[in-house]
Amino acid sequence: MLPTKGYAAMTAKATLQPFSFNRREVGPHDVLITITHCGICHSDIHQARDEWGGSIFPMVPGHEIVGTVAQVGSTVKKFKANDRVGVGCFVDSCRACPACREGSEQYCEAGMLLTYSGRDKDGQPTQGGYSTQIVVNEHYVLQIPSALSSAGAAPLLCAGITTYSPLRHWGIGKYHKLAVVGLGGLGHMAVKIGKALGTEVTVLSTSEQKQKDAERLGAFDFALTSQPETFIRLQRRFDFILDTVSAPHNYNDYVNLLKTDGTMILVGVPDKPTLLEPFPLILHRRRIAGSVIGGIRETQEMLDFCAMHHIESDIEVIPIQQVNEAYERVLRGDVRFRFVIDLGSIK
Amino acid sequence: MLPTKGYAAMTAKATLQPFSFNRREVGPHDVLITITHCGICHSDIHQARDEWGGSIFPMVPGHEIVGTVAQVGSTVKKFKANDRVGVGCFVDSCRACPACREGSEQYCEAGMLLTYSGRDKDGQPTQGGYSTQIVVNEHYVLQIPSALSSAGAAPLLCAGITTYSPLRHWGIGKYHKLAVVGLGGLGHMAVKIGKALGTEVTVLSTSEQKQKDAERLGAFDFALTSQPETFIRLQRRFDFILDTVSAPHNYNDYVNLLKTDGTMILVGVPDKPTLLEPFPLILHRRRIAGSVIGGIRETQEMLDFCAMHHIESDIEVIPIQQVNEAYERVLRGDVRFRFVIDLGSIK
Numbered sequence: 001m002l003p004t005k006g007y008a009a010m011t012a013k014a015t016l017q018p019f020s021f022n023r024r025e026v027g028p029h030d031v032l033i034t035i036t037h038c039g040i041c042h043s044d045i046h047q048a049r050d051e052w053g054g055s056i057f058p059m060v061p062g063h064e065i066v067g068t069v070a071q072v073g074s075t076v077k078k079f080k081a082n083d084r085v086g087v088g089c090f091v092d093s094c095r096a097c098p099a100c101r102e103g104s105e106q107y108c109e110a111g112m113l114l115t116y117s118g119r120d121k122d123g124q125p126t127q128g129g130y131s132t133q134i135v136v137n138e139h140y141v142l143q144i145p146s147a148l149s150s151a152g153a154a155p156l157l158c159a160g161i162t163t164y165s166p167l168r169h170w171g172i173g174k175y176h177k178l179a180v181v182g183l184g185g186l187g188h189m190a191v192k193i194g195k196a197l198g199t200e201v202t203v204l205s206t207s208e209q210k211q212k213d214a215e216r217l218g219a220f221d222f223a224l225t226s227q228p229e230t231f232i233r234l235q236r237r238f239d240f241i242l243d244t245v246s247a248p249h250n251y252n253d254y255v256n257l258l259k260t261d262g263t264m265i266l267v268g269v270p271d272k273p274t275l276l277e278p279f280p281l282i283l284h285r286r287r288i289a290g291s292v293i294g295g296i297r298e299t300q301e302m303l304d305f306c307a308m309h310h311i312e313s314d315i316e317v318i319p320i321q322q323v324n325e326a327y328e329r330v331l332r333g334d335v336r337f338r339f340v341i342d343l344g345s346i347k
Numbered sequence: 348m349l350p351t352k353g354y355a356a357m358t359a360k361a362t363l364q365p366f367s368f369n370r371r372e373v374g375p376h377d378v379l380i381t382i383t384h385c386g387i388c389h390s391d392i393h394q395a396r397d398e399w400g401g402s403i404f405p406m407v408p409g410h411e412i413v414g415t416v417a418q419v420g421s422t423v424k425k426f427k428a429n430d431r432v433g434v435g436c437f438v439d440s441c442r443a444c445p446a447c448r449e450g451s452e453q454y455c456e457a458g459m460l461l462t463y464s465g466r467d468k469d470g471q472p473t474q475g476g477y478s479t480q481i482v483v484n485e486h487y488v489l490q491i492p493s494a495l496s497s498a499g500a501a502p503l504l505c506a507g508i509t510t511y512s513p514l515r516h517w518g519i520g521k522y523h524k525l526a527v528v529g530l531g532g533l534g535h536m537a538v539k540i541g542k543a544l545g546t547e548v549t550v551l552s553t554s555e556q557k558q559k560d561a562e563r564l565g566a567f568d569f570a571l572t573s574q575p576e577t578f579i580r581l582q583r584r585f586d587f588i589l590d591t592v593s594a595p596h597n598y599n600d601y602v603n604l605l606k607t608d609g610t611m612i613l614v615g616v617p618d619k620p621t622l623l624e625p626f627p628l629i630l631h632r633r634r635i636a637g638s639v640i641g642g643i644r645e646t647q648e649m650l651d652f653c654a655m656h657h658i659e660s661d662i663e664v665i666p667i668q669q670v671n672e673a674y675e676r677v678l679r680g681d682v683r684f685r686f687v688i689d690l691g692s693i694k
Contacts, residue, residue: 107630107631252620260446263634274623274625275621276622276635278616278621280637281635282638283454284454288635289632289634290629290633292632
């Protein structure tokens with residue numbers, strides 16, 4: 001076993017604290033990664049506080065992991081020592097179902113194995129990237145292109161792929177008008193990637209202070225969702241809406257901003273259901289869809305795309321000792337746009 | 348003006364009663380139709396009782412109209428006297444917007460002109476098919492193929508096209524598994540058309556008594572939605588769900604019956620919104636969509652398709668004097684599957 005240091009939530013009510021645990025030995029197909037950086041995702045907080053149910057404690061969160069290969073198993077061919085690599089939201093899947101075979105492991109019929117708060121085949125809980133090292137099967141490890149910094153690339157492993165995958169799946173491009181709802185960790189990536197795909201991006205936000213950020217990120221338009229006239233002015237404007245907000249809000253208002261045959265894609269997960277009105281969908285053949293992260297092949301494609309277009313996450317790097325304060329700031333929306341933990345700080 | 352007899356709701360609280368009114372004179376592009384049959388659609392009841400708001404009274408309902416051409420305007424080329432023709436849910440649209448130009452008049456940006464309870468350009472309210480005759484611009488009139496009976500064809504103009512259009516739009520065919528929710532006027536057409544398209548159709552119903560009907564109509568499977576095990580047995584079974592139910596029900600249960608990338612299409616309109624859970628959509632990239640009737644070109648295609656496949660609606664023909672009793676029976680689900688008024692009965 002490989003002794004590992006991390007920060008864990010011991011219960012759903014506890015703040016994170018130093019925690020020592022063991023990683024498995026490096027098997028023939030495994031890669032041992034020395035973690036240098038890990039992003040803080042809003043879903044880390046949801047899960048550390050068991051807000052979605054099913055959390056496993058003690059829990060070391062973190063699924064936006066970048067590091068360096070320290071050792072590879074005997075049959076590993078994709079990686080060698082000192083390669084810069086990444087790990088995202090899952091570390092295994094059945095590898096046999098149609099979804100796995102086509103590279104959509106996130107929709108694995110048996111369920112993907114989450115990077116943390118999952119239960120591995122041997123019954124052991126998985127532990128995430130707020131830690132010094134991790135052992136992962138090579139299939140679930142990504143190459144980090146040299147053009148990307150480690151800290152700026154870490155959030156791409158969740159926030160980046162979560163927005164890139166639906167934009168690509170629905171073929172959103174040059175001749176589309178896209179609204180991005182919410183300008184946080186996910187939203188700011190959606191603006192950058194949408195713009196790089198040639199799309200006209202409008203940011204819809206509750207916060208007036210985000211207007212300058214939206215302009216700086218390259219948005220074409222900005223509108224305040226706190227103002228009722230926004231929902232009149234932008235009626236039937238968009239081909240697609242990417243909704244990144246994880247606080248409860250009224251979907252029907254947004255559906256009315258779609259053209260006929262338009263699609264609103266949910267990637268944020270409010271913890272309460274929303275009242276859905278059928279008429280706005282029916283009268284213009286509109287759709288509401290959901291999307292979750294992306295497959296391994298698509299995640300590598302996204303990293304290469306971001307490298308080519310000089311896209312990284314806007315980040316604030318912190319030592320791990322500030323993780324609990326960072327959680328509070330995420331909940332207040334007080335971060336532009338992602339915290340990344342420097343794992344060099346762990347003692 | 349052309350004096351016309353019909354049955355109307357004088358207010359939202361009233362039952363229907365005999366009513367005399369005037370149709371416009373036949374203009375150069377118009378067709379005067381002697382109505383022989385008109386189906387009773389559940390939405391006639393919603394609108395006669397102003398349950399969706401915006402109803403115009405007095406209201407002669409009816410938008411599943413079949414009859415014979417009595418007279419044509421000076422420039423009409425599509426029709427001649429004695430042709431058997433139909434009129435569906437709308438009788439005009441802007442004819443200039445992209446939706447109208449591509450033949451999707453039901454999504455006209457200016458709004459389609461409803462066959463009844465609409466307001467025409469001259470300010471006059473439109474009046475529907477529970478009447479002796481109607482004057483309609485030739486573009487909005489359909490040919491009834493000779494293989495179809497007038498009474499059995501009437502419900503195709505709404506129930507038929509409402510189910511045909513989404514099945515065709517989403518390309519539902521031989522290699523798909525389709526669930527039809529609700530076996531009423533819309534649902535029984537969806538089973539017939541889905542089967543004719545080569546699709547494996549499962550009927551989901553609250554009523555055990557519908558099982559034999561489902562089998563007779565050619566359904567592959569039948570499941571009771573009142574039994575919780577249905578939602579376990581059929582989990583992730585379907586590529587598409589066509590939801591024809593207009594009573595409030597839990598969409599989330601049905602979304603879980605979709606495969607990854609599956610679509611649930613709403614064509615029934617409950618009068619209350621439903622609580623939507625985002626996770627069932629997100630975790631399998633599923634979609635909820637809406638669809639309303641179909642365009643004129645597509646409606647003609649549907650009529651021709653039904654003639655070729657010997658598809659008519661299952662009907663019970665009534666004289667117009669029984670219309671109020673028929674409304675009560677529709678609300679009780681006591682009809683297999685559509686009432687059609689014989690307008691020869693009007694005095």
